[in-house]
Amino acid sequence: xxxxxxxxxxxxxxxxxxxxxxxxxxxxxxxxxxxxxxxxxxxxxxxxxxxxxxxxxxxxxxxxxxxxxxxxxxxxxxxxxxxxxxxxxxxxxxxxxxxxxxxxxxxxxxxxxxxxxxxxxxxxxxxxxxxxxxxxxxxxxxxxxxxxxxxxxxxxxxxxxxxxxxxxxxxxxxxxxxxxxxxxxxxxxxxxxxxxxxxxxxxxxxxxxxxxxxxxxxxxxxxxxxxxxxxxxxxxxxxxxxxxxxxxxxxxxxxxxxxxxxxxxxxxxxxxxxxxxxxxxxx
Numbered sequence: 513x514x515x516x517x518x519x520x521x522x523x524x525x526x527x528x529x530x531x532x533x534x535x536x537x538x539x540x541x542x543x544x545x546x547x548x549x550x551x552x553x554x555x556x557x558x559x560x561x562x563x564x565x566x567x568x569x570x571x572x573x574x575x576x577x578x579x580x581x582x583x584x585x586x587x588x589x590x591x592x593x594x595x596x597x598x599x600x601x602x603x604x605x606x607x608x609x610x611x612x613x614x615x616x617x618x619x620x621x622x623x624x625x626x627x628x629x630x631x632x633x634x635x636x637x638x639x640x641x642x643x644x645x646x647x648x649x650x651x652x653x654x655x656x657x658x659x660x661x662x663x664x665x666x667x668x669x670x671x672x673x674x675x676x677x678x679x680x681x682x683x684x685x686x687x688x689x690x691x692x693x694x695x696x697x698x699x700x701x702x703x704x705x706x707x708x709x710x711x712x713x714x715x716x717x718x719x720x721x722x723x724x725x726x727x728x729x730x731x732x733x734x735x736x737x738x739x740x741x742x743x744x745x746x747x748x749x750x751x752x753x754x755x756x757x758x759x760x761x762x763x764x765x766x767x768x769x770x771x772x773x774x775x776x777x778x779x780x781x782x783x784x785x786x787x788x789x790x791x792x793x794x795x
Contacts (some may be wrong), residue, residue: 537597538562539691541596542560542594543559544559545591545595546558547591557594560751562725564723565722566724567740568725568738568741569726569738570725570726570727571727571741572744573745579696582694582727585598585603586603586609587603587604588611607688608689608691609692609693610685610690610694612682612684612694615677615678615700615701620670620677624669625665625667626661626669627652627665630656633652633655633684633686633690655684656683658683659682660679660709661680674701675706692723694724694725695724697727697728698726699730699733726738731758740752741757741758743766744766745765
């Protein structure tokens, strides 16, 4: 099944099965989370929590479990053990979660327009049998305006550039009125201008108190553009300020022989020898 169809069905399910937000609960709590496949462990004993408005970069080598972690938080993949809670309840019953997948996972030939995809973000609010109302279209149009895609609203999604495709998914999250956004390698393959456009939008989301988790390959970008990072390689190796977490010791523990640490006048430069394309990981 095409990923867009899967996302649409998930949103329809959420429109029927909603969990309340508990007033005293953090937006995200991950407790002793483990995921195992037949091929072995993807995540082992991961625990952390986030408050509303935080922006966290998830970094680690290919196969570290970054995509798996985001999918479990999004509620599209069940954990083997441990739990994830969104505002005090399991993730499967929340319409406040927006999941932005890797572009390589999307069937871009799927016959939908940009505005169709953005309107999918409203299905959870609408329910299964209601047609979009004036307010729904206003939110869709406003979201398209924020990400500068209004002029491409009727374009089929395969005709977009990589940066435009990512901005379309962000618009879907904006139309959804999401409070927690999960983005899997959103900057991979984008040029510098497209990356800056994404960060401009992320800054707006932070001002709106939206919590954002982003998986990245680029350690330098994680250190320079994020207040906090989560370093994992199946197990969690640290979470906190980049200067503390991305230490030579932690990086060697995460990347092993695939990382070369080079002293520079600005500190330690980490050079990886793995390809920086998107992860298709079950690990």
